[in-house]
Amino acid sequence: MSHTLGIRQAQKQKTRQAFLDAALGLLEEQSLSSLGLREVTRAVGVAPTAFYRHFHSTADLGVALVEEALGSLHPMISGTVSASGDSDERIDRAVSLIARHVREHPAHIRFIARERNGGVQKVRAAIAEQMDRFTDEVKAELAKQPESAGWSDDDLLMLAGLYVDQMLMTASTFLEAAPEDQEQVAQVATRRMRLISIGRRHWLG
Amino acid sequence: MSHTLGIRQAQKQKTRQAFLDAALGLLEEQSLSSLGLREVTRAVGVAPTAFYRHFHSTADLGVALVEEALGSLHPMISGTVSASGDSDERIDRAVSLIARHVREHPAHIRFIARERNGGVQKVRAAIAEQMDRFTDEVKAELAKQPESAGWSDDDLLMLAGLYVDQMLMTASTFLEAAPEDQEQVAQVATRRMRLISIGRRHWLG
DNA sequence: CATTACAGAGAACAGTTGTTAACTACATGG
């Protein structure tokens, strides 16, 4: 299917990745709508014009970052929902999975949380689309569980959305909390999830 | 207490308000971190240097906007929690209060939702502080209700935070939804709140 | 081996940015 690509395309992808990495770094202290093209090329160590070989605009770069960031989030979310064990164990595992992901990819989380409501329409749309995708997957996973017997599609979607939003908010809270507060953030997040799970158990009837 | 202030200070406050209004308008299509000082003065119709008579920087302007936006949100939140009637009636009323607030102050909601995780540290901090204030008030209101008998302080705070976050997210969703989708957004938000309320009822024991 | 495609460099453009200093007009307080 995909054979080893020539040293030319390889170098190009390498540079492109350097753009993404540099941008992600710069976006820790600002929003995408204030990210300048020259700023990025300077950080990469390349001429301003080289930017155009890879992206039409910084908004385009942002859309590419959405793919990367939410791509890395994908396995985390699946792992979160499909864990085995009883409800409390599943929740604990989910929260610590989130905590780990934030530790390993802080810039990705920051970017998504920031630009989800950010000033660049195309990026907001890209994030919304991917999050809808996630929600659908979570919904499918939830549907498999015995607790979901008798649930309508709409209600399952509602619950899945609630979980997904909660996960992103939890991740973002981890990100901004000082190291010594991480444990408390985890506890509050756990109790939130637990309350939602209880609501789920008593939803019908 | 506050007698009529001189025509001089009155004019100053008027100009200051013009800055806030203009900025809020400009921020519908960008984030605070990309808002330029000259951009704002141009929109107000005033010389760039006049800006410094009112704010140190655009970040400062942002902090002032937080006060204004969350000040307008304040009565809405109180009204939301302290409504009378049974649980479902209260939820319906809360959701339509939110919908109305979004209709009347869209720019405020957009600003808060956008800058809550935005690129300007001082503004993020100001929003977090005010939201914590709100959460405390909601917690106090919840504590008065009979359903909260036997609840610990920590759990009440957890629940209050869950409600507050949910309200802001609902508001932001209303904002981005097309007019014809507003009703469905309201329904999903209602069901989310209902599920949380059910979780609340069965939290103990 | 000759030709082509193309990633990146370099220079230049008009327009923008934040900040400074010295100014003007005028409401206010003594």
Added chain:
DNA sequence: CCATGTAGTTAACAACTGTTCTCTGTAATG
């Protein structure tokens, strides 16, 4: 009524922005 304080103006600054056009080196192609 005069002296003072101050909201807003004007002009100028160096630095920065996105974009265009031209050029160079070299991997890929036949």
